[in-house]
Amino acid sequence: MSAWISLVKKEFRLGLPALLFTVIALIFIVGLAGYFGARHGHGISAAAIAALVLIPIHIFYLLCYMFDSLQKERKKLHLWLHNPLPGYSLLLAKLVSALIAMSITLFLSCVIVLFGLKFSSDNKEIFHAFSWSNIFSTGIFSVINIYLFALDFAIWFIFLWVFYRMLTRRIGGFLSFIITLVLFGVLAYLDNLLSGTRFYEWLTHWGKVSLVDILTGFNFNFSLNHGSHLSVDNTTVFYIGSYVFEAIIVAILFCITSWILDKKIEV
Amino acid sequence: MIKLEHVTKRYLKATALKTIHVTLETGKIYGLIGSNGSGKSTTLKLIAGLIQPTKGSIEVDGIRVDRRIAAKVSYLSELDEYYGFYNVRQTIDFFASQFSDFNREKAETIRDYMKLDPESKVKHLSKGNRGRLKMVLTLAREVPVILMDEPLSGLDPMVRDSIVKGLISFIDLEHQVILITTHEIKEVETLLDEVIVIKNGEIAGQCNVDDLRYEQNMTIVEWMTKIYE
Numbered sequence: 176m177s178a179w180i181s182l183v184k185k186e187f188r189l190g191l192p193a194l195l196f197t198v199i200a201l202i203f204i205v206g207l208a209g210y211f212g213a214r215h216g217h218g219i220s221a222a223a224i225a226a227l228v229l230i231p232i233h234i235f236y237l238l239c240y241m242f243d244s245l246q247k248e249r250k251k252l253h254l255w256l257h258n259p260l261p262g263y264s265l266l267l268a269k270l271v272s273a274l275i276a277m278s279i280t281l282f283l284s285c286v287i288v289l290f291g292l293k294f295s296s297d298n299k300e301i302f303h304a305f306s307w308s309n310i311f312s313t314g315i316f317s318v319i320n321i322y323l324f325a326l327d328f329a330i331w332f333i334f335l336w337v338f339y340r341m342l343t344r345r346i347g348g349f350l351s352f353i354i355t356l357v358l359f360g361v362l363a364y365l366d367n368l369l370s371g372t373r374f375y376e377w378l379t380h381w382g383k384v385s386l387v388d389i390l391t392g393f394n395f396n397f398s399l400n401h402g403s404h405l406s407v408d409n410t411t412v413f414y415i416g417s418y419v420f421e422a423i424i425v426a427i428l429f430c431i432t433s434w435i436l437d438k439k440i441e442v
Numbered sequence: 443m444i445k446l447e448h449v450t451k452r453y454l455k456a457t458a459l460k461t462i463h464v465t466l467e468t469g470k471i472y473g474l475i476g477s478n479g480s481g482k483s484t485t486l487k488l489i490a491g492l493i494q495p496t497k498g499s500i501e502v503d504g505i506r507v508d509r510r511i512a513a514k515v516s517y518l519s520e521l522d523e524y525y526g527f528y529n530v531r532q533t534i535d536f537f538a539s540q541f542s543d544f545n546r547e548k549a550e551t552i553r554d555y556m557k558l559d560p561e562s563k564v565k566h567l568s569k570g571n572r573g574r575l576k577m578v579l580t581l582a583r584e585v586p587v588i589l590m591d592e593p594l595s596g597l598d599p600m601v602r603d604s605i606v607k608g609l610i611s612f613i614d615l616e617h618q619v620i621l622i623t624t625h626e627i628k629e630v631e632t633l634l635d636e637v638i639v640i641k642n643g644e645i646a647g648q649c650n651v652d653d654l655r656y657e658q659n660m661t662i663v664e665w666m667t668k669i670y671e
Contacts (some may be wrong), residue, residue, distance in 0.1 A: 181539035188527055251523045253492060258540055259513035344493070347454055437509050442492040 177213040179264050185406075186244065187271035188288025193243045194276040198238075201229060201280055205287055225290020226284045233281050233321050237329035240273040245336055252442045262436035263429065266333060277325060285314065323418070330425045334432045335359055339438065443468055444489055444587060444619060449498035451484050451643075458484040461498070463598035468586065471613075471620040471633055473651075475666055476640035477539045483520060485640070486589045489621070502587055516583040520591040522572045526565030530558050530575060537579050546582040549582035552612055556604060570601040577605055581612040587619055594626040602629050603643075609633060627662050637662050639669050646670075 205222045212221020248255045258265065292310065335355055342351035369375050444466040451459040459481045474482050487493045488500055488617065491511040500507040502514050524533060534553065538544040552558055556574040560634065567661060573593065593609075594602045606629055613620055624630055629652070639647040646669045654660050660668075 178540050178542075180586060181536060185525065185536060189525065197661075198554045234570075239524070250521075253517070253521060254525070255525060256509050257490060257517050257519075259510050260511065260540070321581075344453065350628070385643040439494065441494065442487060 178260060179268060182258075182265070182268040183271050186268045186393045187275060189247055190240055190276055190315065193240055194354070197276070197280050198283065199284060200360065201226075204229065217295075217409040219291050223288050223295060226287035226291070227427050228282065230284045230317070231321065232290065233277060234281065234286070234324040234328060236277040237270070237325040238332045240276055241269060241329050241332055241336075244269050244273070248396050252440070254439065256436070256442060262433035265436065266429070266433060270329065273329065274322075277322075281318065281321070285318070292324055323421075327425055329422060330429050330432070334428045337432045337435045341435050341439045341441075379416040379420045382419075384410050384415065386411040386413070443503060444621070445501045446485075446488070447499050447501075449488065449495045449500060451481075451488060451493065451509055452496045458643050459488075459495075460599060462643075462645055464645060464648070466619050466621060468617065468619045470614055470635040471615070471622065473488055473627070473630060473637045473662070474621060474623045474640060475625075475632040475662065476626055476646075477670065480640045481557045481643040482640055483591050484643075486517065486591045486621065486623060489587070490515050492517070503517065512542075514585055515587040515589060516541075516580050516585045518576050518580040518588075518590040518593055520595060522576075523567065524564045524572070524575070526563070529561050529563050530567075531560035533564055533575065534578065534582075537582070541583055543584045545582050545584055548584075548612065550646060552578045552581055552608060555608060555611070569585075569595050573601055573605065577608055581608065584614065584617075588613065588621070590620070590622045591627070592623055594629055595625055602626060606630060606633065619638075627666070631662050634662070637665075639666050641670060 205225045209218045209222035212218045280419065289310075335358070338358060339351050339355040342354060345351075346354075372413030446464050447461040449459055450457065462481075462485070474485060476482055484493065488495055489502065489507065489511075489665060491507045491509045492582055494508075502511050505511065505514070525536070530553065534546070534549050538546045538549065546663070556578060558571060558574050558578065562571070562662050564575070573596075577593065580590065593605055596603070608635065609620075609630075622630060622634075636648065636649045636650055637654070638645060647665070649665070651662065654662065658665070
C-alpha cells in the first residue's frame with residue numbers, strides 16, 4: 176500500500192504543472208469575465224456565470240490529465256513499467272491523482288458560483304426561485320454526474336492509448352493510429368446500435384428515477400426576461416440501470432487495459 | 443538463473459533476435475557484446491519483461507517473464523530519463539518505496555562513494571552524474587538478477603572508472619547474476635566471468651574469460667573481432 180501511495184504522490188507531482196495551468200486558466204477566465212462584467216456593473220454575476228460554464232467542462236478534465244500524464248511517461252516507459260505493482264495499480268495511481276487535481280479545480284469553480292449566487296445583486300427574480308437546499312441538491316447531482324462522465328471518458332481514453340501503444344511497436348505508429356481510430360469508431364457505432372435496441376432497454380431501464388424526485392421543491396416554471404421557460408417535469412427521468420451498465424462496461428475496459436499494460440506493452 | 447529458450451524477437455521489418463538459446467547462472471558476471479543493432483538491448487529488455495518474445499520463452503528463477511518480473515530483476519536502461527522534478531535523494535526515496543528489496547543504506551553508501559550530491563535536482567545532473575545515479579538505483583536492490591544496458595556509454599574515463607569499481611564493490615555475487623552490455627570492453631574485461639558475442643541477432647560465441655585469456659591467449663576484443671571477421 177505504501178508503494179502505491181508513493182506512486183500516487185509521484186503521479187500528482189508529474190501532473191502538477193497541468194494542475195497549476197488549469198487553476199491559473201480558471202482564475203484568468205473568471206477574472207476576465209468579472210472585469211468586463213464589472214464595467215457594466217455586473218462583475219460578480221459575470222464571474223459566477225463564467226465559473227458555472229467551466230463546471231460541466233470538467234467532464235473532460237480526467238481525459239486531458241491522463242493524456243498529459245501518459246504523454247510525459249512516453250519517454251520514461253522503462254521507468255514507469257519497470258515496477259512490480261500490477262498494471263491496475265499503476266493506472267489507478269494516475270487516475271487517483273487526476274481525480275484529486277480535478278476536485279481542486281471543480282471545488283474552486285463551485286465556490287465561485289456559490290459566491291456569485293450569494294452576493295450577486297443581479298437576477299434576484301431568478302435566484303429567489305431557488306432555495307439553498309435546491310441549489311445544493313442540483314449541485315451535488317451535477318457534480319456526481321460530472322465525475323462519472325469524466326471517469327468514463329478517461330477510462331475509454333486509457334484503453335485506446337494502451338491499445339495504440341500495444342500496436343505501435345508491432346506495426347508502426349501510423350497504422351496503429353488508424354486501427355485505433357477505426358476501433359474507436361466501431362465501438363462507438365456498436366454502442367449507438369445497442370442503445371437503440373429492446374435488449375438494451377431490458378438491460379438498463381430499471382431503477383427509474385425522476386429528476387423531480389431529486390431536485391425536490393424546485394419551481395422550474397419561472398419566466399426569464401424574454402419569456403422562455405425552463406422546465407423539468409415528470410417525464411425527465413434517468414435509470415439506475417444505465418449507470419450500472421456503463422459502470423460494468425468501464426470496469427471490463429479497465430481490466431482489459433490493465434492486462435494489456437502488464438502483458439503486451441513494449442518499451 | 444536466467445533461461446532463454448529458442449527466443450526470437452521480430453520488430454516491424456527486422457528480426458532482432460533469432461532463436462536464442464542461453465542459460466545464465468547465478469554467481470557470474472556476463473558480458474553481452476556485439477556491434478550496434480546486434481540485439482544486445484533487445485535481449486536485456488526481454489529478460490526485464492519490458493518487451494515480449496515473438497517466439498520462445500524466458501524464465502527468471504523458474505518464473506515466466508512478464509513486466510512484473512521487476513520484483514526479481516533490477517534493470518539499468520541505456521536511456522537517461524528520470525523524473526526531473528525529483529532531486530537525487532527523492533529519486534532514491536521513490537525507488538526505495540517501489541521495490542521492497544531496495545537497500546536504502548546500501549544506496550546511501552553507493553551514492554556517497556559516487557560523490558553524488560543528494561540535493562541536486564535530477565534534471566540538472568550532468569551525463570556522468572546521471573550515469574552514477576543509475577548505478578546507485580540499480581545496485582542498491584537486493585535482487586537475483588541485475589541487467590545493465592551500456593552503463594559506461596558516453597561517460598568520461600573517471601566516471602567509467604568509478605562505475606567499474608562500484609560494480610566490483612557493490613554486487614553480491616553469491617546471490618546475483620549480472621548481465622552487462624557494453625562497447626567499452628577493455629574497461630569491464632577484468633570484471634567479466636563469461637562473455638557472449640551476439641551478431642545479427644544470433645549468439646555467435648560464448649566462452650569463459652579466463653579460458654580465453656590463458657588457454658587461447660586472446661583478449662575479448664581480439665576474440666570478438668575474430669568472430670566478426
